[in-house]
Amino acid sequence: MADPVQEAVDAMEKHTGTVQGYRRAHPRGLVFHATFTPTPEARPLTAAEHFQGPPVHTLVRFSNASGSPHAPDRGSDRQGAVLGLAVRFDLPSGKHATWAAANIPAFVARTPEEFLQVTRAQRPNASPHPLRMLGYILTHLHALPGIRGIVGTKPAPSFAHCQYNSVHAYHLVDAQGQRRAFRYRWVPSAGAATLSPAEARKRPEQYLLDELRERVSRERVTFNLVFQLANPGDPTHDATRPWPEDRQKIPAGQLVIDSLYEDQRESERFVFDPTGVVPGIELSDDPILHFRAKVYSESYNRRSSETKPEPKPADLRQ
Template identity: 25%
Template sequence: MSQFPTGAATPASIVDALKTETGHSPNVRASFAKGRCVRGTYIPSDQAEEITRSLSFTRPSRVLARFSVGGGNPKVADADNLVLRGFSFRLGDVDQRSDILTQSAPVHYARTLDQMLAFLKARIPGPDGRPDLENVKAFSVANPETLHQANYIAAHPPPGSFAGTTYWGVHSFPATNSRDETRFIKFKIVPVGGSVTLTEDEAKMKPADFLHEDLENRIPAREIRFSVMALLDRPGDPTMDVTIRWPNEDRREAVRLGTIVITRIEPNEACDAFMFDPANLAEGIGHPPDEIFAARHAACTISFAKRR
């Protein structure tokens, strides 16, 4: 197989490749299959309207959210330090809703849909149940930007709690405020109580579902709060390539849009009954211009139909 994109990718082929890579688990999400549905509230800050006029972010609302562990295996161990953690949430009222999908790394693993399909195909297991490591290595050499996400994960300790993990929206979102001024932002969801991490030895000792058990222990004490931050763009920031970060992204200006407080566990059926649709954004937050985002709505719709 060529190590270079061929132009054959579609949202349907991406979903099929995701399912093939992880063994075609039936009735589960193609990605971030293992998760826990939760409920909470959103309280906007007095600075939110400076960034966006979206009523999802400038008005208080209930929140439906889902914490998750990356990959398509619904039985993956929570301590697996090679996969992402996810946090998807829905803000706003019925006609002013926004769905925001975030993850525990600030970049995606592919720049284009073709590259994403080639990345997944390179990792599809062979007859022995394992991917061809030489094929994976050859693809990575030919497409070095696809290693940025894995390198970020490898450079950071495993999360010790969903509540103590920082999450990013990897896309550049055009945000328009009440003065009709538009600029790009990136979402960063920061735990109010600080980061909670594990050493590799500690992670090895954890039970398979420890992140989920930790949620159940923290929620009664109201210990799960996140600041919803908007990282502000600067001239020349890359807005089309989700495999790279904005320059000095960790040290640039950010505005707190509001606070999410998780208040209770919900039955997973409450989140499984619909999909967190990245294209569902209330006016004032626009669709990012990159190719990956453009395909995500269709891919989510296809995956949702398959698991229904």
């Protein structure tokens, strides 16, 4: 019987333009030092240690979600790319908690089998195969919110002007053991913004990481963490279904990007697994969330045993 994790990573390598030695997804990225400060409103909702006291050091990785490190930062002058913000909280206990979010409202698959199907509907140039993708959509109408989110993404002027969503549900667990389902989002303090087609046309194919590096060198880049709390009956098992916007939202903390991480090659050893939770936060019953952990692990195992191509001179800073 075929191993679904092996099948998924094989499909990513075949259909999304991956390069040996790189991550199988989100391969083009930069890691920054950051500081996370929780809010008083978050403390009673969860016993997780990074929400209980003073600020904690955090590593943040911004990335282009395409499978290829050479993919452009926009699909066209009117369509942007899926971008990611991943965090690793360095906890007072010496442990780490890790999350990964993206600038889309929903995922495009709700089971590992569907993930394999939609991956096989891609082409190595980071564009969908029209007939395969149409067939997937017609037989998986529940994926439309995620697909609309990807197609509707506009070119971004900066990582600092995007909102990043957890997509998956989790559970907050307070000191008394009470559980509450939630999703989270990182809201940019600079405000959400997009480029017009004319503005996008003036940008090089890959510009977002250079722009962010320069921005962080001269000003604070901050994001506000917001918990979206579920109502009874809201699904926690389906990453393709966003919850209604009228659900209660709690300000949970602020993330301040401080400086570029000193050794970007070393940072490639970090795995920003979205299932890396600690007591006080629990995983939901979302099968894709649990599956992602296994895919991340297999991706790490493969790239760590490969020889990564030497970077071009222009890429040495990354």
